[in-house]
Amino acid sequence: MRTKLLSAAVAACALLVAAPALAQGVKIGILNDQSGVYADYGGKYSFEAAKMAIEDFGGEVLGQKVEIISADHQNKPDLATSIARRWYEVENVDMITELTTSSVALAVQDLSKEKKKIDIVVGAATSRITGDACTPYGFHWSFDTHALAVGTGGALVKAGGDTWFFMTADYAFGYSLEKDTSEIVKENGGKVVGSVRIPLNSSDFSSFLLQAQSSKAKVIGLANAGLDTTNSIKQAAEFGIVKSGQKLAGLLMTLAEVHGLGLEAAQGLVLTEAFYWDQNDKTRAFSERFFKRTGRMPSMIHAGTYSSTLQYLKAVKAAGTKDSDAVVKKLKELPVDDAFAQGKVLENGRFVHDLYLFEVKKPSESKKPWDYYKQLAVVPGDKAFPAAKDSGCPLTK
Template structure:
């Protein structure tokens, strides 16, 4: 009986080893994000499509091996995200995980990636902690972060007379960091924060929060949230007459997806910061038009950033002539980033990809000349001004 049990156990281990070895063949990339909740339009299945485009543009293989893409919905829950990532790393042979919308999930997966010695490239999550105190040797942050958003939107509004602020803040890591980073910029410009209120993720009724913002008398109401939370808060702010009463809304993390969801009538005049706009230059237009043909919508910085992250990873694998994590991570920090998302981008020692950011104002309906013609550019923010330096970031790897 013991012999039989041993044989069964040995057979199971052998099978598991065979499955694991099989899974390790080729190069496997995972897109882990919110595909059904508050951030489904913000990233979602559209990020998966952007990753497919990157793999196709690279040629579909690297080091003579096929590139495979897998994806999953983490439902904005760190435990679910970590469990999926663990399964991918331990059983399914995934080499790199990217997109990682939602800062709490991104931080959890980043810690697991460090433990498993695997590369993660965060695109959809914002907290600057990813390449700050929570940095790790194989972790990267691509499209934007809370520091860049604060410098862009917060800095611009504070300089133009928005010297008193009240924050509506999403009640998790991303919201806290965005409020903190923006507060620093507002105070540097001589402004004051009159108060803040935190709301749960995926809130449908913002009335009590907006009434507090209105009563504060602050010139600027900073929306330290994203996705449907931002869309709903902007819509309800209009119903309460907040902007009509003279207060200005600052969408601290808004993308083209949220502006499209709102429509120009509701979104007009909003000031926001993105790292990409489809109509910015020839490269961005070419990518945007190809993406539109596949999806029926124009990409935001999350989708274009995912394309760039996947393409950059594959370039690093090719340059390293290996899937070895240490070698690929070194190449990611060595190679320039020059693609549809970023030109003259560079990756710092803490994993932060530095590139230009853009300050936009949403057009009035009568200013829009064609579908998806939503933004007018107010300023280009050089990457070295938008992002922390490696030394400033607080990343222990740089000390």
């Protein structure tokens, strides 16, 4: 009798311990820049996209409610890490996604490894995320600097832009984008004649543009993003750089930046994106729903955040648990097929899918609101992203 009572007591205690974990449900965190240079690039719009994914999934998984929270990391790795630590240790967050800004993404991915929690990077670009800095719990979803270099860099060199000067954001993302694009330029017979590094969120680009102009390079590669890119382009117009014959390459531009510039200033720019709202019936249906909620069409960051959130929930369901190791396995097994893209996830956590080379339309070519792009080429996923064994990720060796 004593043995039976003791066993019953132990079982009851186990249930009491397990009950809070079940009651907690699944919790997802959107951590990005919501007030600074990348606020339109991702920001509150990425949060809305993630909410759409949760709603489309039904709002619960494994009989548990799916919760979502968000925070502004202000592009500060130390602040981002502090928020992520609190989320993991105190608020029981299971997965963090979006993670705009490469220095932030690398820092949070390192913490996620320590805590055995899943992070899915969407807004940050450095190819190191699934390269030398890869982790068992880290994923990279929408694009990276290697893919952008293959798309925009490769196309412009082949079109005659064989000398380059880089205006580079002075942090991990900028360095990675300059490095990857330089390699593609050289592989295609081009030459890099110089570069300059520029602090994040600069307001005056005049001295940097003068250096680029005096270099006589055929292409000025803007290895920056968000408001830094739009301000670079606006100020370049004041210097008459494009009119004098040099070409600007927006190496990371999205629909948000083109919209901010307007077609008059952005026309003729060549860029690479993983998503465009007006590509097909599926992208249009998703984008029109997004527009009704936000008043704007989604970029690859917003659509990518929708996809990363949805695929995580699919993996939890397939795993039958939210245990990170089990979910990681399913994330790498399940094909991805949604409004954002179709493809597969490699061993190093890289989601491989096609990207697209676009040219920004002239105002006279645009037939309706947000009709900004004409497609020049498809960049196949296996060309855009290196194979896992060639990525530099230690997990694949």
